[in-house]
Amino acid sequence: MTNDPDFSTQLKLLEYWKKAGGDNFLPGTLSPTDRLVRLDYMQNRLQKFEDQNMALASVFSLARYISPPIGMNSPENPMSAITLWRTVSDHSARTYYFDSAVSPNVFWIDLKKVDLKPGAKTKTLKVSRDNPIVGEVSSQFEEAEPFEFL
DSSP: OOSSSOHHHHHHHHHHHHHHOSSSOOOOSSSHHHHHHHHHHHHTTSOOOSSHHHHHHHHHHHHHHHSOOTTOOOTTOTTOOOOOEEEEEETTTTEEEEEETTOSOEEEEEGGGSOOSTTOOOEEOOOBTTBOOOEEOGGGOEEOOOOOOO
């Protein structure tokens, strides 16, 4: 995913870089386009893992590789933003993983353990830097009022 330019423009720029080749040079700025080019290049060279933990680790390593770091400041591009969260979903296991940029911990939700049926109670998970969480957290959700959209 990217912010700007729009996705169709990103794909056109990506095609340019695919033709230019990346074995000798990849664009290195923090722009969304450069990050997409580096991600595409690495993703297409990544070993495919059968082991679920190794597959998950490789996906997180790619996400961390292209994430603008905490503390980054770009006066030339004030619209650049640091990455606060990285998420990975494992559709086959129905598990959603979260990696906070301000915590060394990864936590995940086993969606098979969460009531997602129509009419289920609204719940929230309190996540903060002062209260780090780790591991499978489905049981840590608390009842909450539904979010009010503007």
